[in-house]
Amino acid sequence: MNWKSITLLFATIVSSITVTEISAKNVKIDTQNTSLVLEAEKGKKLRHLYYGGKISENDAAALRSASGKIYSAYPDYGMITMPETAIAMIHSDGDMTLDLVVDGISSTHDNGADITTVTLKDTHYPVVVKVNYKTWKDKNVMETWSEITNNEKSPVTLTRFASGYLPIRSGNVWLSSLHGAWGNETRLTEEPLTRGMKVIKSHEGVRNSRFDHSEVMFSLDGKPQENTGRTIGAALCYGGNYKLRIDTDETDSHHFFAGINEEDSHYKLGKGETFVTPPLALTWSDEGLSGVSRSFHKWGRNHRLAHGDTPRKVLLNSWEGVYFDINEKGMANMMKNIAAMGGELFVMDDGWFGVKYPRNNDSAGLGDWTVDTRKLPGGIQGLVDEAKKNGIKFGIWIEPEMVNSKSELFEKHPEYIIKPANRKAKFGRGKTQLILDMSNPEVQDIVFNIVDTLMTKYPEIDYIKWDANMDIENHGSQYLPADKQSHLYIGYQKGLQNTLQRIRAKYPDVTIQACASGGGRVNYGILPWFDEFWTSDNTDALQRIYMQWGTSYFFPAIAMGSHISASPNHQTHRIIPIKYRTDVAMSGRLGMEIQPDDMTAEEKEQTKRAIAEYKQIRPVVQFGDIYRLLSPYDEKGAASLMYVAPEKDKAVFYWWKTRAFRNEILPRITMKGLDPEKEYVVHELNRIDTKPLSFEGKSFSGKFLMENGLEIPVNHKLAKKNETDWSSRVLYLTEK
Ligand code: GLA
Numbered sequence: 001m002n003w004k005s006i007t008l009l010f011a012t013i014v015s016s017i018t019v020t021e022i023s024a025k026n027v028k029i030d031t032q033n034t035s036l037v038l039e040a041e042k043g044k045k046l047r048h049l050y051y052g053g054k055i056s057e058n059d060a061a062a063l064r065s066a067s068g069k070i071y072s073a074y075p076d077y078g079m080i081t082m083p084e085t086a087i088a089m090i091h092s093d094g095d096m097t098l099d100l101v102v103d104g105i106s107s108t109h110d111n112g113a114d115i116t117t118v119t120l121k122d123t124h125y126p127v128v129v130k131v132n133y134k135t136w137k138d139k140n141v142m143e144t145w146s147e148i149t150n151n152e153k154s155p156v157t158l159t160r161f162a163s164g165y166l167p168i169r170s171g172n173v174w175l176s177s178l179h180g181a182w183g184n185e186t187r188l189t190e191e192p193l194t195r196g197m198k199v200i201k202s203h204e205g206v207r208n209s210r211f212d213h214s215e216v217m218f219s220l221d222g223k224p225q226e227n228t229g230r231t232i233g234a235a236l237c238y239g240g241n242y243k244l245r246i247d248t249d250e251t252d253s254h255h256f257f258a259g260i261n262e263e264d265s266h267y268k269l270g271k272g273e274t275f276v277t278p279p280l281a282l283t284w285s286d287e288g289l290s291g292v293s294r295s296f297h298k299w300g301r302n303h304r305l306a307h308g309d310t311p312r313k314v315l316l317n318s319w320e321g322v323y324f325d326i327n328e329k330g331m332a333n334m335m336k337n338i339a340a341m342g343g344e345l346f347v348m349d350d351g352w353f354g355v356k357y358p359r360n361n362d363s364a365g366l367g368d369w370t371v372d373t374r375k376l377p378g379g380i381q382g383l384v385d386e387a388k389k390n391g392i393k394f395g396i397w398i399e400p401e402m403v404n405s406k407s408e409l410f411e412k413h414p415e416y417i418i419k420p421a422n423r424k425a426k427f428g429r430g431k432t433q434l435i436l437d438m439s440n441p442e443v444q445d446i447v448f449n450i451v452d453t454l455m456t457k458y459p460e461i462d463y464i465k466w467d468a469n470m471d472i473e474n475h476g477s478q479y480l481p482a483d484k485q486s487h488l489y490i491g492y493q494k495g496l497q498n499t500l501q502r503i504r505a506k507y508p509d510v511t512i513q514a515c516a517s518g519g520g521r522v523n524y525g526i527l528p529w530f531d532e533f534w535t536s537d538n539t540d541a542l543q544r545i546y547m548q549w550g551t552s553y554f555f556p557a558i559a560m561g562s563h564i565s566a567s568p569n570h571q572t573h574r575i576i577p578i579k580y581r582t583d584v585a586m587s588g589r590l591g592m593e594i595q596p597d598d599m600t601a602e603e604k605e606q607t608k609r610a611i612a613e614y615k616q617i618r619p620v621v622q623f624g625d626i627y628r629l630l631s632p633y634d635e636k637g638a639a640s641l642m643y644v645a646p647e648k649d650k651a652v653f654y655w656w657k658t659r660a661f662r663n664e665i666l667p668r669i670t671m672k673g674l675d676p677e678k679e680y681v682v683h684e685l686n687r688i689d690t691k692p693l694s695f696e697g698k699s700f701s702g703k704f705l706m707e708n709g710l711e712i713p714v715n716h717k718l719a720k721k722n723e724t725d726w727s728s729r730v731l732y733l734t735e736k
Contacts, residue, residue, distance in 0.1 A: 005111040005303075006501075006528045027105060028060045029116050029133045031140045034284045036133065037063055038073050040102045040118055046131065048073040048167055052230070052284050068252045071167045074120065074131050074146065076100045077160065084197075084247045084255055086162035087146070089269075091125050092154035099123045112136060113303075126151035134279070141299035143237070143279035150269040158267040162259030163236060164280035169253050172222040175246065176289065178213035178550045183538035183571055185210055185519035186550035188633050190224050193246060193254050201243040201261050205472025205489050206401065206435060207520035214242040214258070214523055215554040217292055225288045226628045227672050233285070233292035234258060235554050237304065238278035239525035240493035241265065264475065266486045278525055289553065290672070294625045297556035301623070305527040305559055306504070306512065311618050312532065312558055312589045313344035313393065313511075314611050315463070320539065320565050321595035324351035324361055327375045332386050337596035339390035341604060342611040346387055347395035347465055352376060357406045363430030366402045367409030369450050384460045395463025395511070400450045401496070402470060404432040409446075416443050418488070420476030428470035435470050439491030440479035444499045451503050461510065466530070468516040493525075500529035513561060519547070522555060532559040532589055539565035539593055540572040541584040545632050545639050545656055548588055557643065558622035562588025564607065566598060576726055578603045579688050579716075580656070582610045583728040586686065587621065587641070587654050590614045606688070613685040617652045617732055620645045624652070627672035632658050637666045638712075644673040648702075649735040651680070655712050660725035670709040674702030679736040682710070686730050689717040693729075699736045 026049065027038045035055045039047035047070050049063045064070070072080075077088035078097025090096055100120035108115050113134050120129040127150060134143040144164040150156045173193045177200055180187045186209075200216065202208035214236040221229040234256065236242050241261035248254045258280045269275050281299065285291030301308030316338035322330055326348065335346045354365030358372050371379050378385070380396070387394035403410050403417060405427065410417070417434040419425035425434055436443045454461060477488045484491075514521040514530040518537035527533070533555070536547050544562065551560055562585045568575050578599075585591070590611070596604065614621075624643035632639035639658050644651040651674060657666070674680065681699045684692065695710055715727050 005113070026060055026063065027116065027118070028055075028057070029135060029142065030054055031135045031142055031283075032138055033140050034142070035060070036142060038118065039064070039070070040105055042103065043101050045100070046073040046102050046118055046120060047071070048165075051166060051232070051282070053286060068169070071253065071255070073165065074100070074129065075165060083249065084245055084257060085160060086165045086257055086259070087129065087148065088158075088160040089127070089148075090157040090159060091127075092152045092156055095125070098125075098127070100129055103128075110134070127156065136299070136303070139299045139302070140285070140295040141281050141283045143281050145277045145279040147274050147276050148269065149274040150271060153271060155268045155270045158262075158269055158275060160259075160262050161267065161275060161277055162257045163238075163277040164258055164282070166232070166234070166256045166282065167253040168218055168220070168232065168256055170248065171220065173254060174219040174222065174224050176217040176219065176224050176553070178215065178553065180211060180519075180547070180550075182210055182517055183536060184543065184547070185536045186213065186522065186547050188546075188550045188553070188631075190633075193218075193248055195248050197248075198246040199243065201241070201263075203241050203261060203263065204520075205241060205492060206470060207468050207516035208238070208240060208242060209522040210517060210520040214238065214244060216244060217289055217553065218254075218256070219289070226290045226631070227288045228286075229288045230284070230286050231288055231292050233283045233296055233554070235281045235296065235524050236278065237281055237524040238493070239496065239521065239523055241489050260490060264486060265489050267490060268484060268487070281524060290626060290628050293553055293628070296554045297626060300524065300527070300554070300556055301558060304524050306529060306531045308556075308558065309623075311622055313463075314342065314614065315345035315347055315395065315591040316343050316596070317347040317349055317465070317563065317591060317593050319349035320570055320593040324359065326351040328378060328382065331376070331383055334596060335386055335390045335392060337604075338592065339392045341592075341596070341608045342615070343392060343592065345393040345395055345463055347397065347463055348383065349397040349465065350399075350467075352396070354407070356408050357404065361430065363432045364404050364406035366399055366404045366433065367407035367436075369398065369400075369453070380454070380458050380461075384458055388460070393462035394460060395465065396454065396461055397465040397467060398450060398454070399467040399469060400447045401436050401438060401468055403434050403436055404430065405434060406432050410434065415478045416440060416446070417478070418472055418474070418476060419478065420474055421478065423474070423476070426474040428473065433470050435472060437477050437479050437492070438495035438499070439477055439488065440495070443479075444495050447499050448502050452506065455507050455510065463511040463513070465513045465515055465534070468521065504529050519551070522551060524554075527559065532561055534561045535588070538571045539563055540569040540574050541576050541581040542574060542658065543572060544584050545658065548584070549628065549632055549639065549641075552626055552628065552641070556622070557588050557626070560588035561591060562586075563591040563593035565593045566595070577724050578606055579686060580726040580728045582607065582686055583654065583730050584656060586610065586614050586617075586730060589622070606686070610686045613732075617650075617685065620650050620652050624650075625673055629669050629672060630667060632656075635659075637661070637664055638669075640669045642671060642673065648673070648675040648678065651733040653729075653731040653733065655729045655731075657714065657727040660727075666712075666714060668709050668711060670707060671705040674706055674733070676701065676703035676706060678702045680705065680733040681736050683732045683734070684729060685732050690719065691717050705733075
């Protein structure tokens, strides 16, 4: 990851190197397998002509004749008033119109990417809008964003500022989107697009993916299919309030807009200032939903998440094992146990800090990041040393953007919190939690210093779990002036980005997990500075199949924290055997979230074997191509997916029974993504059966596996006393 290449809100953009004077002209922007074609005639509107599979220059030149209605590529409000628009502003003289026309095109290179910029100028006011498209030759994702510059003598007010717009020809177009709630994040919804406006948005301020996601897919050929059909994927790369709009009106197209949510966020742009919108990442695939996922995963690993090329360690996190009951003996015991099971990292979660206000529960201590030596007499250094003794790495939990009213920080600096000027602050978790105002540079310094102090004192810290457990629930910045209170949400995210950028500049190597009450920060806006996210506070393996399925639409397994936890599960109370819990966790970034002392010797032994086997398949899971095969949402009694190594010499196949009815015939799964010519040896991992599977050790051609698949037995063959209704399989396929 090159952090410098991440576009920050309001950052100065690399200046263009070539400016082409244009007359009537089509601009074709290609990725590996896709093309976007724009009509960019000087003095005229920028027009969208095409987005889809890669086309030739000849086809591009003749596009207009093959098109229906042609739409503006970045619709502006004012001289056209009825349709939805991407941008709107109030000029310094009160005028509410924009009339943007093409002024020039330029191209530049940035860290292996090509950036094409179309400069638009208003025909009357000195307002300039640059529309950018960033591509990589070996990727299929394209990023688009705009830069809005005010050259008027006084401030203008931006009232709408989408990152991008795409018309999608109507027909039988279906939308796949991701929704949920705490403990039930990233559930899949599929629906045909019908007349009217579909809006997906967030107004949480701090984090944005617990309820609704800023990523969607459009299936152009009817009901979404995993591995066939033309599909567009779109992800708004922003960590704050967003809004996706899909307007289906009287025209021949659905009109898709994505950007920062402008509600309660009208933005005053001073003279000479530039507002940079976050990128909207787009891809197109004719290999269905999974095809879009594969493109997003590749781009994500290479360009949009920290250390996407580095295998992740198998870890034990202390939270569900001990909650706030942190003490030296307990931590040492957990470290010993995870090391014995083959784990590589131990993460101490909440509860380790606070001197005047000890963090014994969630109502005190946030803000006071000093170790509580009553619990940990040897301090952090003692734990780091203990980890070293066990041959593992050490990680630590923080929630740096937050403070409790019961904290020394709040006592000293009540002015740092978010609250309306003339009202009392609203409390969150523990009835005392408050949010630090990240728009304030002094607060940014405090947050930077939390990480800086820890990392300077204990450079061996290998991993940070960065949590954020509150939304902005009352509007007010004690830092921003009265006429800029509407900048709160955007200012917060800008301040957070600046701080993360500073942290990464100084500490490029530490692994950082984005957690926000579970899956509240699963988005590509925040990921550039994070290696991974905590998928959900719900670790119930059955429910995780559904959540991880949705998460995998856009996010690769390498980033998806997926932990083996206790049974009965702490959130759902479901009793699930360790085999099934492990088989689900092994399909993401494997970890544990359990008190090892509560595991039986047999469970520990089985987990140890599973961790060793996971290490074998880790490169395939974490860097391979995903093929989702049978969706749990189809409710056919099972779910299945696989990862295939890029060289197609190895693959890992997962199968989980999702419900158990006697003599119900479950679908036979055909595999995908293999080389039809290659022979693959099948070997079951995390095996518990008393007898091997009938095809254990046998080899099959990729062609056979993809046309017929293997018959997966519905139940495990176990001693009578061990039988349950749970059943799952992990098969490792290696080229013969
Ligand atoms: C949040 C996180 C949990 C855990 C707790 C600690 O809820 O999602 O994983 O870290 O905070 O308080």
